[in-house]
Amino acid sequence: MNLALFFDSLPDELTAASAAPTTVAAYVTRFAETFPDWRAADLALIGLDEWRGTAAGAPPPGCHGANRVRERFYQMQRGSGPLRLVDLGNLRPGLSLEDTYQRLREIVAALLEANTIPILLGGGHDLDYGQFLAYEPQHEPTPAINFAVIDSRPDMAMPHPGTAPEDSHLRRLLVHEPNFIFSCAHLGHQQYLTPPDVLTAFEKLHFETMSVGELRTDRRLAEPVLRQANFLSIDIAAIRWQDAPGYYPASPFGLGNEDAAQLCWYAGHNEQLTSIGLYGYRPDHDPHGLAASTLATMLWYFIEGHHHRRPETGFGTYRFLTYTLVLPGTGRGTPTELVFYKSRRSDTDKWWMEVESMADHSVKRIVPCTHQDYLHAAQGDLPQRWIRTQALLG
Known part of the structure; x- marks a missing residue:
């Protein structure tokens, strides 16, 4: 599959060769003139700039969230292990929003087949529907997957003409046919933003939920939940505005930036987790780049956690x-x-x-x-x- 057809190369300022030799930039193969060899990589960064599924619409022209995060991420010092990371550039949106979902499905599925972990960055949270579709089995029997969502509220609104896809995307995942979900976990919800019937529905489905208060009391509670997930979807709205002022409407409550980095560290360690999405960042609401730095740090911890993965197999043996x-x-x-x-x-x-x-x-x-x-x-x-x-x- 020629993935290069779906991507725009990175701007010159993100592909300059003047990076310090100890920084992340010196170790990432980026899409400048030549498309990176994604099949030989462990992880692949994909920028998204699709906002048609959001109520607020697209940020002003020139405000590309993924590029803003890249600026901070590339300047960081590389971690302790070898880094086989490619940056595929920015995905070209489809003619329609549904086309973008399907395009994401094909790209993520190709990367999964090559054992390369896609890191999806930017765009509306509804884009995790395309991430999810990549796991739809093509053959029987149907393998059941586990996934986790980190968000300030479960996006379970009933779809109708006035509902933005970002407000109902989780419902769409859960009612998708064929059903290939074994378990779903929702982390970081805020009680005052979450309708009680939604939590009741999760309980009836035997899905796990964990409020922001529980996570902030002891974030270690999330470790086994994230260790079970095959893919993870994160909305920046789960993080309090003071630590990540890159979303609208703003909220003074939520996870702290250290909480978010720790959760990404847990996810990186999970050898079952094969894709991650960081959605919802709007650079026009982040004048000082604080949210960009938070997201870049989350990326860093996920990748460093990935380096520390160890196979956890052979239950019942000396291991x-x-x-x-x-x-x-x-x-x-x-x-x-x-x-x-x-x-x-x-x-x-x-x-x-x-x-x-x-x-x-x-x-x-x-x-x-x-x-x-x-x-x-x-x-x-x-x-x-x-x-x-x-x-x-x-």
């Missing part, structure tokens, strides 16, 4: 400590034992839990969990994560 807990088994649908695994690596505190379907014992999943889940089970209580997974297994 893991195995803990088997005997439970009372008080009734039908209640397990008599639970099995937990903990990585033996000294630099991590990662736990997993084995969930066997009570309806079909041949169906089993090993899901990321916390040490706290193990402690709950040790006291005879079924962890909520086990209950949710059991319900999803059917």
